[in-house]
Amino acid sequence: MTDFDYQLRISKRAKYARVCVKTNRQVEVVLPLGVSTLEADKLVQQQYDWIIRALGRMQSQSPVSTNTQPESIHLPAIGQRIRIQYGCKQKRNTMLDDDVLRVRLSKADKHVPKLLHMWLKAYAKKYLPNMLAKVAKDMGSSYQSVSIRLQKTRWGSCSHKQSIALNAKLLLLPKEVLHYVLVHELAHLVHMNHSPQFWQYVAHFVHDYTKQRQALRELSLALPAWLLL
Ligand SMILES: [Zn+2]
Structure with a gap:
């Protein structure tokens, strides 16, 4: 769905x-x-x-601000703010050292956003599958597989084969909004639609889901420029 x-x-x-x-x-x-x-x-x-x-x-x-080479990346979902250092002399394109992301490209390089996308996707793979597994356990549900993607318009999806796909950008959301998205996708294992029954089921695990839905909508419009490219 x-x-x-x-x-x-x-x-x-x-x-x-x-x-x-x-x-x-x-x-x-x-x-x-x-x-x-x-x-x-x-x-x-x-x-x-x-x-x-x-x-x-x-x-x-949509008007994109010109700051596509950020100084820092804030990841509320995991409570981390990462500072970026450009033009680092190193073999790998990106290296995370505590809260500092060392990037080999210079700040002016037009490939910076693409590189950060790749980094975010790889980084999200370390967190999102575990977070999903934990929420699934709380809900008593099980799925076949999870994949992490970087899509433009979807936060997640759940297929008929019970494969869940999650957007790496979820790391940029507040914890409670991320939790709602995870519950939403897992709820599709039970209801493959957005029927009233589906929302009732979601409400069982996220009482204020309408508030989280609204927050998600607003946050979707406020993502940093480097992510929109
Ligand atoms: Zn849905």
């Missing part, structure tokens, strides 16, 4: 169900009065490719 969240609006005037992506990158599904809300999930699945493309387009149009 896919994991951009969408807003549901019931409209008296709408004749057909439709989906749109608004300029703030919020996906909205409009349903005519009297149509089951399960239709919204169906519609989102049918329009999935289109939605991803629309979200991608908006991301590339």
